[in-house]
Amino acid sequence: MPDLTAYIDGQISRFQKELCDFLRIPSISTNPSHAGEVRKCAEWVASHLHAAGIEKSEVIETDGHPIVLGEHRISEDAPTVLVYGHYDVQPSEPDDLWTSPPFEPTVRDGRLFARGSVDDKGQVHMHLKAIEARLASNVDMPVNLKLVIEGEEEVGSKHLGAFLDKNAERLACDAVLISDTGMFSPDLPCITTGLRGIVYTEINVYGPASDLHSGSYGGAVVNPANALATILDGLKDDRGQATVPGYYDSVRPMTERERADLIRLPMDEETLRETVGAVALGGEEGFSALERMWYRPTLDVNGLLSGFTDEGSKTVLPSQAMAKVSMRLVPDQDPDQVVEAFEKRVHELAPEGVTVEVKRFHGGAPWVADTTHPIFDAASKALERGFGAPPAFIREGGSIPIVQVFEVVFDAPALLIGFALPGSNMHAPNEWLDLSVYRKGIEALANLYGGLAAGL
Numbered sequence: 001m002p003d004l005t006a007y008i009d010g011q012i013s014r015f016q017k018e019l020c021d022f023l024r025i026p027s028i029s030t031n032p033s034h035a036g037e038v039r040k041c042a043e044w045v046a047s048h049l050h051a052a053g054i055e056k057s058e059v060i061e062t063d064g065h066p067i068v069l070g071e072h073r074i075s076e077d078a079p080t081v082l083v084y085g086h087y088d089v090q091p092s093e094p095d096d097l098w099t100s101p102p103f104e105p106t107v108r109d110g111r112l113f114a115r116g117s118v119d120d121k122g123q124v125h126m127h128l129k130a131i132e133a134r135l136a137s138n139v140d141m142p143v144n145l146k147l148v149i150e151g152e153e154e155v156g157s158k159h160l161g162a163f164l165d166k167n168a169e170r171l172a173c174d175a176v177l178i179s180d181t182g183m184f185s186p187d188l189p190c191i192t193t194g195l196r197g198i199v200y201t202e203i204n205v206y207g208p209a210s211d212l213h214s215g216s217y218g219g220a221v222v223n224p225a226n227a228l229a230t231i232l233d234g235l236k237d238d239r240g241q242a243t244v245p246g247y248y249d250s251v252r253p254m255t256e257r258e259r260a261d262l263i264r265l266p267m268d269e270e271t272l273r274e275t276v277g278a279v280a281l282g283g284e285e286g287f288s289a290l291e292r293m294w295y296r297p298t299l300d301v302n303g304l305l306s307g308f309t310d311e312g313s314k315t316v317l318p319s320q321a322m323a324k325v326s327m328r329l330v331p332d333q334d335p336d337q338v339v340e341a342f343e344k345r346v347h348e349l350a351p352e353g354v355t356v357e358v359k360r361f362h363g364g365a366p367w368v369a370d371t372t373h374p375i376f377d378a379a380s381k382a383l384e385r386g387f388g389a390p391p392a393f394i395r396e397g398g399s400i401p402i403v404q405v406f407e408v409v410f411d412a413p414a415l416l417i418g419f420a421l422p423g424s425n426m427h428a429p430n431e432w433l434d435l436s437v438y439r440k441g442i443e444a445l446a447n448l449y450g451g452l453a454a455g456l
């Protein structure tokens with residue numbers, strides 16, 4: 001049997017070709033017209049689990065998109081690691097801003113461009129190839145494996161929680177391993193120890209029964225677009241804080257240790273400003289950018305719609321206005337409490353003369369790891385071997401709502417090792433995966449299993 005490094009080197013170009021096949025399937029979970037592609041993608045994952053040497057793989061139906069389950073048993077005495085990831089992707093729009101089409105994977109300057117290349121198909125594929133390499137090489141696999149690759153992460157993991165509950169015994173494990181987060185630089189591996197939660201809403205403001213001539217009626221009828229602007233403006237104060245009553249009451253303050261970890265990170269706000277291409281950074285007064293992104297909750301408009309938005313002009317008083325508003329939450333905020341208070345606040349802010357409705361979409365609790373579990377030390381050592389530098393412990397501002405559920409259902413720690421570099425355009429045009437990180441990450445993950453077995 002070949003040595004692990006030799007095996008990966010010998011297969012890496014096939015791995016990349018295979019990843020491109022995976023990326024060509026437009027598995028956009030939010031759009032019902034893509035349901036067929038999402039299913040095709042689930043089948044692709046199941047057949048490639050099998051091809052990677054995993055004994056059993058299955059596509060499991062839900063009331064939404066299917067879940068792919070893999071199982072590989074080594075021995076009754078070995079610990080069990082559950083690998084979680086998602087094969088669904090965000091929509092690619094606006095397509096005209098992509099340099100190469102979103103579902104035609106293209107390599108430029110060592111980067112693989114495609115929707116899902118880094119969030120999360122590329123990272124899922126790294127796990128499949130790490131497992132394949134470990135099973136095919138001369139180092140033994142010291143853990144039992146279970147894999148849960150879902151198709152609804154980007155729409156709030158609607159059906160996964162119930163599936164985990166129902167199959168808690170079958171899926172029992174000692175640790176959950178997840179790659180759906182980022183890293184600071186190609187040479188600095190990262191373990192993510194906290195994620196924000198989320199509450200996602202839609203505000204609809206209804207005015208006159210139909211659009212009106214803005215000259216004939218303007219001034220005498222309350223304009224729902226103006227009313228919506230009033231509401232949105234009222235939701236934040238001039239120090240950048242949300243005005244939802246009680247919003248900050250249960251925000252857990254940073255510990256000294258967390259503050260010390262944060263300060264040590266190679267973080268430069270000017271580089272961040274350049275990466276995002278904004279004229280200046282901004283946010284809640286009195287906090288650094290990393291604090292604002294990782295340790296503080298937000299309230300953001302994600303979309304706005306009203307009136308005439310085509311080229312040119314049209315003098316119209318719109319009959320309705322809509323905004324998508326989400327809040328990122330931090331420990332120990334409670335999504336249900338927050339959304340209640342938010343809805344009340346929106347109604348309070350609504351001017352007379354319009355009707356306001358708030359719809360609630362998905363939500364998820366924030367999560368923070370207990371880094372005293374020995375798995376963190378074991379993983380750090382393994383990553384240091386793979387990347388030549390010890391990993392930084394970071395938090396992330398994004399959300400993976402199921403992480404917290406995993407920990408509760410299985411009473412097992414979640415270990416988040418991510419490979420998305422800063423600026424890799426998750427959810428945006430020109431999403432990319434760094435191919436050197438892909439190669440190094442596969443080897444590091446393959447080696448990690450030895451360390452995990454020691455830490456469990």
Ligand code: BES
Nearest residue numbers: 119153154155156180181182396398399
């Ligand atoms: N991979 C992301 C989570 C993420 C984003 C981690 C940024 C670290 C940094 C994941 O696929 C995602 O986008 N999650 C959604 C969840 C939501 C739809 C419930 C998110 O954060 O918007």
Ligand code: ZN
Nearest residue numbers: 119154426427
């Ligand atoms: Zn995502």
